Amino acid sequence: MTTTSFVADVGGTNIRLALVDENHVSSIKTYLCGDFASIDQAIEQFRVDSDVSHFRYGCIAIASPVGGDIVTMTNHSWSFSKKALSNTLQLEQLLVINDFAAVAFSLPELTDDQLIPLGQGHPEPKGNKAVFGPGTGLGVKHLTWTHTGWQTLDGEGGHVDFSPTDEIDLHIWRYLHKKHGRVSTEEVLSGRGLVNIYSALAEVNGCESVLQTPAQVTESARDKSNPTSVLAVEQFCRIMGVFAGNLALNLRTTGGVFIGGGVTSKLGGMFINSNFREYFEAKGAMADYVKSIPTYLINEHYHGLIGAKAFLTQHTERTR
Numbered sequence: 001m002t003t004t005s006f007v008a009d010v011g012g013t014n015i016r017l018a019l020v021d022e023n024h025v026s027s028i029k030t031y032l033c034g035d036f037a038s039i040d041q042a043i044e045q046f047r048v049d050s051d052v053s054h055f056r057y058g059c060i061a062i063a064s065p066v067g068g069d070i071v072t073m074t075n076h077s078w079s080f081s082k083k084a085l086s087n088t089l090q091l092e093q094l095l096v097i098n099d100f101a102a103v104a105f106s107l108p109e110l111t112d113d114q115l116i117p118l119g120q121g122h123p124e125p126k127g128n129k130a131v132f133g134p135g136t137g138l139g140v141k142h143l144t145w146t147h148t149g150w151q152t153l154d155g156e157g158g159h160v161d162f163s164p165t166d167e168i169d170l171h172i173w174r175y176l177h178k179k180h181g182r183v184s185t186e187e188v189l190s191g192r193g194l195v196n197i198y199s200a201l202a203e204v205n206g207c208e209s210v211l212q213t214p215a216q217v218t219e220s221a222r223d224k225s226n227p228t229s230v231l232a233v234e235q236f237c238r239i240m241g242v243f244a245g246n247l248a249l250n251l252r253t254t255g256g257v258f259i260g261g262g263v264t265s266k267l268g269g270m271f272i273n274s275n276f277r278e279y280f281e282a283k284g285a286m287a288d289y290v291k292s293i294p295t296y297l298i299n300e301h302y303h304g305l306i307g308a309k310a311f312l313t314q315h316t317e318r319t320r
Contacts, residue, residue: 005057007312008043009102009304012063012075012136015039017046018305020057023313025305039078040088058086059095059312061102061304071096075136097311099304100139103260104131104152105314106300106307107143114300115258119277121294127254130247131298132157133261134193134240138186142251149314157247158186165242165282168201168235175200188239191263194218197239198232218266237271240264241279248290249283260298272297 005020015033018025027050036042039060047055064073072079086094097105107129126145133139140157143150162183164170176183176196187193191214198217202209207228211217220226221233244257257280264271281291300306 004052004055005059005312005316006043006046006052006055007058007305007308008039008060008062009099009302009308010039010060010062010073010078011099012073015042016302016305017043018302018309019050019052020309020312023309025302025309028302028305033076033078039080040085043089054090056091057093057095057312057316058089058091059097059308059315061097061099061308061311063099066096066098093316095312095315097308100131100133100141101152101154102304102307102311103133103139103298104129104141104143104307105150105310106298106303107131107255107258108150109306109310110298110300110303114298114303116272116297116299118259118272118295118297119280121256121292123256123294124254127256128251129255129258130244130251130253131258131260132189132243132247133259134189134191134263135261136191138189138193139261140247142247142253143255144251150310153251158189159184161185162188165279166238168231169239171204172197172200172235175203185243189236189243194232194236194263197235198229201231201235202228214263215266218263218270221270233267233270234274237267237274237276238279240271241274241276242282244276244295245280245283245290248280248293249286253293256294256296258296258298260303264297 007018009016014030016030018028029046031042069082082096129143131141138158142153162185164173173183176187187196194214194217199209217229217232220229248257281287283290
């Protein structure tokens with residue numbers, strides 16, 4: 001193989017890389033970040049493993065702020081200059097975007113096989129879209145169509161205030177307010193958020209809080225070995241529905257609201273069969289406004305690579 005382009009999806013533990021071949025990702029490989037002293041070494045290993053002479057373009061989606069020339073990862077030791085990395089790899093162009101921006105750019109690319117519909121609604125092809133994902137934190141992005149293609153609307157939606165909508169939410173809010181003061185939505189919709197909900201419900205029900213990790217709460221809810229964990233997962237899904245409905249109201253997301261994130265995927269059927277959609281539509285006088293807006297669970301492991309490819313393709317086509 002001669003020259004081509006690559007995309008990368010970089011997290012705190014793994015770097016996933018793929019070739020861009022006729023507007024598709026191919027030859028996907030995953031490496032441990034800890035096996036390489038720097039990101040250029042990982043990309044060079046991928047080039048060799050993929051039998052490529054050299055890369056022409058590249059796009060890196062990375063879990064860190066990407067505003068300046070220097071990119072320093074939040075949950076790993078890698079730090080690099082965009083300009084220096086581009087020179088080292090001998091690229092004509094290097095693009096670096098936030099990992100959740102890549103998730104947003106993947107949305108128009110995903111097929112029916114890569115999405116699980118949640119309830120009713122039909123998307124408008126160029127309608128505004130929203131995506132959020134409970135994981136280590138709570139990622140949120142909006143995507144809107146412009147004359148130059150899809151564009152993300154940046155912000156920190158995961159850090160908006162958590163607003164209780166029922167008595168159980170109030171118990172959770174009071175529990176977290178005593179611990180932290182201000183309570184952001186990320187404190188309930190994330191891995192630690194699921195544990196926070198469980199701990200708050202254990203306190204109010206006079207039970208011992210014996211589970212310490214999201215995996216423990218999820219597994220004990222799945223096998224119903226801990227009644228409080230079952231209640232915690234149910235409330236987690238309700239809060240997700242409320243939050244998703246708020247995103248739909250914020251920007252009239254007629255293109256759909258999409259849910260990703262590691263926590264949601266691990267909940268699996270417990271989330272799919274929950275009353276998420278009921279709470280999404282529970283908007284009082286605005287219920288009809290959101291009822292026609294579709295909601296989806298992303299069912300594609302490599303959506304970050306797909307989004308990086310979409311961003312790279314859109315940007316390079318515009319600048320050629």
